[in-house]
Amino acid sequence: MTDLSATTDVTDRPSGAAESGVQDRIRDYLDRTAPETPCLVVDLAAVRRNYQALRSALPDARICYAVKANPAPEVVATLAALGSSFDVASPGEIDLCLAQGASPESISYGNTIKKPRDIARAHRLGVRLFVTDSEADLLNIAESAPGSQVFCRVLVDNKGSRTPFGRKFGCTPQTAVRLLRRAAELGLDPYGVSFHIGSQQLDPSAWEHGIRAAREVFDGLAEHGVTPRMVNLGGGLPASYTESAPPLGDYAEHIERALDRHFGARRPELLIEPGRQVVGDAGVLRTEVVLVTASAGDDRRWVYLDVGRYNGLAETEGEAITYRLRTSRDGDECGPVVLAGPTCDGDDVLYQHTRYDLPLTLRGGDRVDLLSAGAYTASYSSVCFNGIAPLPTHCIDGDELA
Amino acid sequence: MTDLSATTDVTDRPSGAAESGVQDRIRDYLDRTAPETPCLVVDLAAVRRNYQALRSALPDARICYAVKANPAPEVVATLAALGSSFDVASPGEIDLCLAQGASPESISYGNTIKKPRDIARAHRLGVRLFVTDSEADLLNIAESAPGSQVFCRVLVDNKGSRTPFGRKFGCTPQTAVRLLRRAAELGLDPYGVSFHIGSQQLDPSAWEHGIRAAREVFDGLAEHGVTPRMVNLGGGLPASYTESAPPLGDYAEHIERALDRHFGARRPELLIEPGRQVVGDAGVLRTEVVLVTASAGDDRRWVYLDVGRYNGLAETEGEAITYRLRTSRDGDECGPVVLAGPTCDGDDVLYQHTRYDLPLTLRGGDRVDLLSAGAYTASYSSVCFNGIAPLPTHCIDGDELA
Numbered sequence: 001m002t003d004l005s006a007t008t009d010v011t012d013r014p015s016g017a018a019e020s021g022v023q024d025r026i027r028d029y030l031d032r033t034a035p036e037t038p039c040l041v042v043d044l045a046a047v048r049r050n051y052q053a054l055r056s057a058l059p060d061a062r063i064c065y066a067v068k069a070n071p072a073p074e075v076v077a078t079l080a081a082l083g084s085s086f087d088v089a090s091p092g093e094i095d096l097c098l099a100q101g102a103s104p105e106s107i108s109y110g111n112t113i114k115k116p117r118d119i120a121r122a123h124r125l126g127v128r129l130f131v132t133d134s135e136a137d138l139l140n141i142a143e144s145a146p147g148s149q150v151f152c153r154v155l156v157d158n159k160g161s162r163t164p165f166g167r168k169f170g171c172t173p174q175t176a177v178r179l180l181r182r183a184a185e186l187g188l189d190p191y192g193v194s195f196h197i198g199s200q201q202l203d204p205s206a207w208e209h210g211i212r213a214a215r216e217v218f219d220g221l222a223e224h225g226v227t228p229r230m231v232n233l234g235g236g237l238p239a240s241y242t243e244s245a246p247p248l249g250d251y252a253e254h255i256e257r258a259l260d261r262h263f264g265a266r267r268p269e270l271l272i273e274p275g276r277q278v279v280g281d282a283g284v285l286r287t288e289v290v291l292v293t294a295s296a297g298d299d300r301r302w303v304y305l306d307v308g309r310y311n312g313l314a315e316t317e318g319e320a321i322t323y324r325l326r327t328s329r330d331g332d333e334c335g336p337v338v339l340a341g342p343t344c345d346g347d348d349v350l351y352q353h354t355r356y357d358l359p360l361t362l363r364g365g366d367r368v369d370l371l372s373a374g375a376y377t378a379s380y381s382s383v384c385f386n387g388i389a390p391l392p393t394h395c396i397d398g399d400e401l402a
Numbered sequence: 403m404t405d406l407s408a409t410t411d412v413t414d415r416p417s418g419a420a421e422s423g424v425q426d427r428i429r430d431y432l433d434r435t436a437p438e439t440p441c442l443v444v445d446l447a448a449v450r451r452n453y454q455a456l457r458s459a460l461p462d463a464r465i466c467y468a469v470k471a472n473p474a475p476e477v478v479a480t481l482a483a484l485g486s487s488f489d490v491a492s493p494g495e496i497d498l499c500l501a502q503g504a505s506p507e508s509i510s511y512g513n514t515i516k517k518p519r520d521i522a523r524a525h526r527l528g529v530r531l532f533v534t535d536s537e538a539d540l541l542n543i544a545e546s547a548p549g550s551q552v553f554c555r556v557l558v559d560n561k562g563s564r565t566p567f568g569r570k571f572g573c574t575p576q577t578a579v580r581l582l583r584r585a586a587e588l589g590l591d592p593y594g595v596s597f598h599i600g601s602q603q604l605d606p607s608a609w610e611h612g613i614r615a616a617r618e619v620f621d622g623l624a625e626h627g628v629t630p631r632m633v634n635l636g637g638g639l640p641a642s643y644t645e646s647a648p649p650l651g652d653y654a655e656h657i658e659r660a661l662d663r664h665f666g667a668r669r670p671e672l673l674i675e676p677g678r679q680v681v682g683d684a685g686v687l688r689t690e691v692v693l694v695t696a697s698a699g700d701d702r703r704w705v706y707l708d709v710g711r712y713n714g715l716a717e718t719e720g721e722a723i724t725y726r727l728r729t730s731r732d733g734d735e736c737g738p739v740v741l742a743g744p745t746c747d748g749d750d751v752l753y754q755h756t757r758y759d760l761p762l763t764l765r766g767g768d769r770v771d772l773l774s775a776g777a778y779t780a781s782y783s784s785v786c787f788n789g790i791a792p793l794p795t796h797c798i799d800g801d802e803l804a
Contacts, residue, residue: 068746068788089746092789111746111788113692113706116766134695136766165748168704290515293536302570304515310782317719317749344470344491344513346567347719364518364538380712383783383792386470386513387494390785 019240019281022046023326023371025398026284030369037288037367038307040378040391042070044078045398046282047374051082054237054274057252061270064108066235067093069275069375070283074395076100079278087235087273091118094125104128108232110194110273112137112153112169120144131194131232133171138179142186149191150183151232152176154217156209161198161236162243163320170195173213177220184226192230192268193217200276200321201236202245204254210234211255215262231259232271239280240372242322242354248277276375283374285312285323285391289366290342300336303358305368308341308348312391313370314380316350323370329359343386421642421683424448425728425773427800428686432771439690439769440709442780442793444472446480447800448684449776453484456639456676459654463672466510468637469495471677471777472685476797478502481680489637489675493520496527506530510634512596512675514539514555514571522546533596533634535573540581544588551593552585553634554578556619558611563600563638564645565722572597575615579622586628594632594670595619602678602723603638604647606656612636613657617664633661634673641682642774644724644756650679678777685776687714687725687793691768692744702738705760707770710743710750714793715772716782718752725772731761745788 026041054063064087065079071093076086077100086097087110097107104126109119112133119130123145130145132138133153141150155170171179180190195210214231221228233255238245259267287305294301307313315321334357341348358368381390428443456465466489467481473495478488479502488499489512499509506528511521514535521532525547532547534540535555543552557572573581582592597612616633623630635657640647661669689707696703709715717723736759743750760770783792 071786071789088789090744090789092786092791094789096789111744113742113744115690115692115708134693136693136695140693140766163748166751168742168748168751169746288517290517291536291538291542293538306517314784340515340570342492342513342515344571346565346570349568349570352568364542379784379787381785382716382781383785384473384494385781386491387473387496387498388492389494 018049019372022282022398023284025401026396027369029396029401030284030286035286035394037286038305038312038391040283040285040312040373040393042072042075042279042283042374042393042395043398044074044282044395047075047078047279048082050278050282051079051084053248054272054277057248058255058270058272060267061233061272064110064271064273065278066110066273066275067097068379070279071096071379072393072395073100075279076102080106091121094122094127098125108271114140116140116144123148129191132179133169135179135182138183138186138188142183142188146187147189149189150180151192151194151230152179152217153194153196154210154213156195156197156213157206158198160201160203160206162200162202163315164198165196173216173220176217177224180217180221180228181224181226190221190226190228192228192232194232194234194271196234197236199236200238200241202238202243204246204251206236207233207251207255208258211258211262214268218268228268230269230271232273235273235275237274237277239276239375240324242324280375281372283372283377285370285373285377287368287370289362289364289368291364292362300338302340303337303362304340304342305350306342307391308343308350310341310343310345310348310382310385311388312377312381313341313350315376319351319354322351322354323373325356325358326369326371327359327362328367329361332359332361334358335360342388345386420451421774424684424800425686427803428798429771431798431803432686432688437688437796439688440707440714440793442685442687442714442775442795444474444477444681444685444776444795444797445800446476446684446797449477449480449681450484452680452684453481453486455650456674456679459650460657460672460674462669463635463674466512466673466675467680468512468675468677469499470781472681473498473781474795474797475502477681478504482508487673493523496524496529500527510673516542518542518546525550531593534581535571537581537584540585540588540590544585544590548589549591551591552582553594553596553632554581554619555596555598556612556615558597558599558615559608560600562603562605562608564602564604565717566600567598575618575622578619579626582619582623582630583626583628592623592628592630594630594634596634596636596673598636599638601638602640602643604640604645606648606653608638609635609653609657610660613660613664616670620670630670632671632673634675637675637677639676639679641678641777642726644726682777683774685774685779687772687775687779689770689772691764691766691770693766694764702740704742705739705764706742706744707752708744709793710745710752712743712745712747712750712784712787713790714779714783715743715752717778721753721756724753724756725775727758727760728771728773729761729764730769731763734761734763736760737762744790747788
C-alpha cells in the first residue's frame, strides 16, 4: 500500500504556484456558483498557459493537442485560437475541431484503426496527415486519401507509464521501413515516424527509446533512397496526480539530448501530442460525499462520492491514476478510507489499495474536489449507466475573472 | 487460455431453440435494414418470453427488473405492461420507469448509496421500498421517506460469479439485525433481507448462502420481537455467453430447495432482481470489422471492430464476459485472433487471453455480430470518448414481425 496523504500540500508540484492559483480560482468559482455536483470545471486561462509552457520548452515541435483528453468545444476553440494543431481519433473529432475554428491542415488523423469511409471523409474535409501501422490501413489511405502524408507508429517500451498501451498499436522498426517504402510506391508522402511511450509517463528518459527507434527507421529508409522528415514524439507528458512528476523542463531536456544523440545536426521536423499536460492541471472535479459508512471488514471508513468509474473517473481502473483531493473539512484529523462511486456496480470502487486519508469529520453532503482532473474524465462518462447523467463540464476563463 | 470457438453452435445453450430463433429474427432485421454500425437490436418479444419463463420458474417471486441492465424505454414499457416491478439505482431510473407506465408501488430503490434529497424525491414520487446496509443511510431513509419499507442487504460469498461484487455492498447478518431493529425504532417497516450472489452466476447452488444468511437475520430479529417478511434473492441469473450456464429450471430448483431447508413452511415473500436473464439473450450487437492486421508478436491476427470497451463492451474488462460471435464469413476456415476496439486507447482490447477463432477470410467491412448482448452494453457507452458516438439501440417486436 502506497502511503499517500490526500491532503498533501500541492505547492510542491511541478507547476507549483501557478497550478495552485488555478485550483483556487476554480474553487472560488465553485463556491460562488454552487453548481449541481458532480461537475468538472476547466480554466481556459490555465489551458493557454500550459500550451505556452510546452511551446517554450520545445520551441521546434508542432503541438497537436490530443482532443480525446478533453473534447470540450471551449478547450478546442481556445487552442485553435493559439495556433495549435490537433491529434484526432475519429471523424467526430475532426468535425469538432473544424467547428471550433481549426483548419484542416492543422489536423493529424492519429488513429491507426480507421474505416475506409472515415479516411475518405477526412480527406474530403481537407485532412492530409494520417498515422498508420499496418499494410491494410496503408492501402486504405492510398485509396481514400491519395497523396497524403503518412507517418508510421512504432511500438516502444512503455515502462514508467502509469497507463501503458500494451501491444495494440505500433509495429517494429523493420515493418515501419517496409510500410513507408510501400507508402512511397503508393504515391503517398512517407513523412515520418511516431511512437508513444505510454500515458502519464513519469520517466523523462523514456523518449530516448522512441527517438532511437525513429532513427533506425530513418536509416533503414535511407538505404532505399526514401527520406522521411518528421518524428512525432507522441503523448505521455504528465499532469499532477499524487505521485510527483518531474518538471516539464526535464522532459524537454531529455528529448533534446536524445535528438542530438540520434539525429545530430540533421534534426527532423517534430510533432508532439500532449493531452494531460495541456488540460489535466487546468481542471477540478467537484463531488459531494453521498455517504460515509463503517466497514465490516477493517478499520477503514467507506466514503461514497457522487462520481465514480462510470461518470468521470474511468482512469481509476486498476487505481492507475490517483487524484489529489481537497475536502471542505481539510485541517481536521484524518484517517484511512476506501473511496467508492455511486453506482450499484461492485467495480465502481476508486481506491481500496492506494492509501487515502480523509478527515474523520467528513460526512454526507460535504464537498470533495479532485484536483488536476481536466483530462480523461468527462469524455469517458457513460451516457446513463444506473440512470446517472454524464459529467458536465463548465469552462471559465481565469484571465477574464482576474 | 480457454479454448472457445467463436463459431460454437448456439443450439446447446440454455434457452436453446427459442434463443436461436431470436438471433435469426434480429439478423433478418439487420440484414434487411442495414443500419449504421455498431448498433444493438433488442427483440421485445424475447424480453416478454424471458420474463414469463422466470415467472413460471419461480411463480411466488415478485420480479423486479434491474433497469440498469438495459434502460431502453421500450424494454421498460414492455415489462411494465406485463406487471413487472422494477429495481432502480437512482432518481433517473425512477423517472424513466414512471414515464414508461410503471406505478410507484412497483419500484424498489435498490441502491444502498443515495443522497437524502434523492430519497426524498423518490418518496415524493410514491416510492415506498428502499434497500439499506448502513446506519447513515437508514437514518436518511427514516428522515426523508418516513414509514417506508426497508430491506437490509447482507454480504455473501460471490464465488462462481463472472463479475463478483467485492466488499462494496452489504453488511454482516449481525449488523443487519441491528439495522432492522433500528429501522423499527425509527418508524420504518423492517420488511426483509436482500443479498446478491454476483452477476452472471454460473453455480445455481450459490443462492443457498444468501438464503441461509437471510434466515439468520430473521432468527436474530425474532429474538427481539421484530418480524421481517421478505427475502430478496437479488440478481445473478445468467445470459448465454461462451461458457454454458445451467438452465433456468436448475436455478429455480436450487432456490426452492434452499427456501424449504431454511424457511420450511414459513415461506417469506420473495423478490428477485433479474437483469441479464430478462434482456441479455434478447439482444444482438452488430459491428463492422474496421481492420484485420498481422501481429508483430505472435501468429494471431488482430481484428479491430467498430465497437469496444468505451462504446458498449465495458463488460469485456478483465475478459469477464465472453460474447458468442457470428460473422458474415462463418463456415470458412478459422484461426486465432486478438479482438480489439476502435479507440486510441491501449486498454480497448476485448479478448487477448481468451481464445477466439475467426474465419481466415475475415476482412475490413465484414460483419461480426455479438450474440446475447442485450444486457450491460448500451447503457455503459461513453458519451463521446475518442469522438465516437454512444451505441444506439433499436427495439423490434418479433411477435409483430412474425
